[in-house]
Amino acid sequence: MRSYQEAFSPYWHPVAFSHELKERPLAARLLETELVVWRTGSGVAATQRYCAHRGADLCGGQLTEEGLRCGFHGWTYGRDGRCVRVPSQPGVPIPARAALTSFRAVERYGLVWVCLAPEPAAPLPEWPELEDGSVATVPLPRLDWNTSAGRMIEIVLDVAHLSWVHEGTFGNPQQQEVPPYEVERSAAGVRAQISYPALSPAIGGMPPKVDRTTLSYEVFFPFAARLSFKPTIFYAHTVYAIASPWSEEKMQCFYFASYHPRLRNHFPDMFVKSELAILEQDRLIAEAQRPRAHPLDFSSEVHVRADRLPLEYRRGLIAIRTGHPVDAPTPD
Template sequence: MTTTEWNLARNQWLGVSEESVQADSRIYEAMRNFWHPVMFADDLGSEPAQAMLCGEQLAIVRLDDEVRAYKDLCAHRGTALSLGSVVENNGCQELRCAYHGWQYDCEGRLTAIPQRPDLVGKIRARVQTYHAVERYGFIWVCMAEEPHFPMAEFPQFDNPEYHAMPMKTVDWRCTSPRRVENYLDLGHFAFVHDGYLGDIDHPEVPDHAVWREGHVLRIEQLEPNKEPVNTKFESDIDDSEIDYQEGSDEAYTMSDQEWWVTMPLTVLLHQTLPGDRHYYLFFHPTPISPDTIRNFTVHARNYGDPDKIDEEVLDFCRTVYAQDKPIVEAQRPDALHRDLSYELHLQDVDTVSMQYRLWLSELVEELVVDA
């Protein structure tokens, strides 16, 4: 069953059209052209590990201190290469299959057949390999012949003035673009995150600007961001940061806020707080299957005692994710609809979403050829 057929069967009871399912499949197919984190670098030891990306099982391994990604399928009997081991061959490290000992070099070429060494070089056998690199504490993979866009920039991760803190991954049953749109949606804070990122009594969306800059969608909030003080990181707040709603005793912390979206899926949030303090949240929802994503998240900040506020930051983010999860998983159709007339959009409220969808649609048209 093809991805399109599978999606159509899954959505049939919802009355989702075949056109919508086709859009779902094309967006999903386009994701192969970009970089995605597939695992934490610290989870990759001296032996191969298994990862998933775009419905394909991968074997991730370090050979001669370089990260390599293989299709997790030996050319002989289809055994998962991630069950194999790293061995030496003529001064270079190679990947050996656990079943019959076939070996592959860093380019996926077959280099050893223990049972018939005379056939090496005569059998046209190799394993598919993909681009792989270690960066920002993750192992990244791109499945295309060449990545369409460069990887997102996150210089704060390696900056000694910042404390970087990864967050445990969590899987959601949704598509990656749906999750990105949710992450950038300024209108849902008051209702989904009341008391955390917004206030249900003040649902107005702040003024913001949206524009393209190279391969990045930029969003800048044009007025200070307000978040209820009772849920912020109380160990790191002083009275000078607190503002009060006019005519009430409702307290808020204030910050400037902007986002960089390295198309199509990597989001970097930057908050500027009083006292030249900066907080960054680096986020990427990796598509591990047609209807499942894995949320990869790293926080970085130049303030605060890690022993005092690290767990507060993580708890806050975990709570926000848990609030969003059932909302996003319940959205239909599963994919963002590329036809903007399919849903209703509000001026000055859904601007970010509309600009993101338009660019995503352009990328799909550029990268995916209709069958």
């Protein structure tokens, strides 16, 4: 069994929203690794957070044309982590060890992504609708939860909890049975689709309405999920949850949604308020689960067919942890 960090370091994980990264370097954390990320003339850069000279926090440094300059002694580092300037000894060759560990970093979908391994094990999720202008997008405040990234994604995929946990938001308490559904498995992730009679909350004294909604789930391993809602009496919209592991028991989630551009003037505020209420219901459940770390087997919990989608997802993560191909076999 590979360690958590070893297993998931070769994947891309978001560490910041693009709008957070401005004219100053930004602190980030990924898989118990402390990072500093900053903008360069050719993109974004990510390195170890502390200066190779005397361990100063580079998040307090400044960006220059040469690179990231430490605020303690002015040592300056390029995007590749190599020191390019030592002001106290301008005429002396810079020591070869004067370098920071650097990591791959890219910017896409309004997020800064980092891969801690030399070569990524998989590409970024393919979400073309977020780049072709066909939809509008709104980010939610970043979610910091005391649970594992895997646990967080499992609750997003959990079909059976909708009527119980989300009462008062969109859950329908009268719909307790989960009809059989199919799960499509691949090396990249899992997919499924269900029909759910969502219940809108009562507004202005009007009784809640049942809106039969098609829910389409798609996961890109290890921790990125897209959930599309297609109601019958309202516009379709899609939510995106990318859980970024700080450690095996804590994660931050970058969560946002796309929606029809016609709703641009009204939908963002309404959506954020509604979705934060739904996510708070999920957080209370997820943070109370034990263990917080994502289980490495199925023996400690009892499962039924209604759990098929999160089970297929878990099988994929177990395969990654054990170093086996992600073939996602059908559960027993």
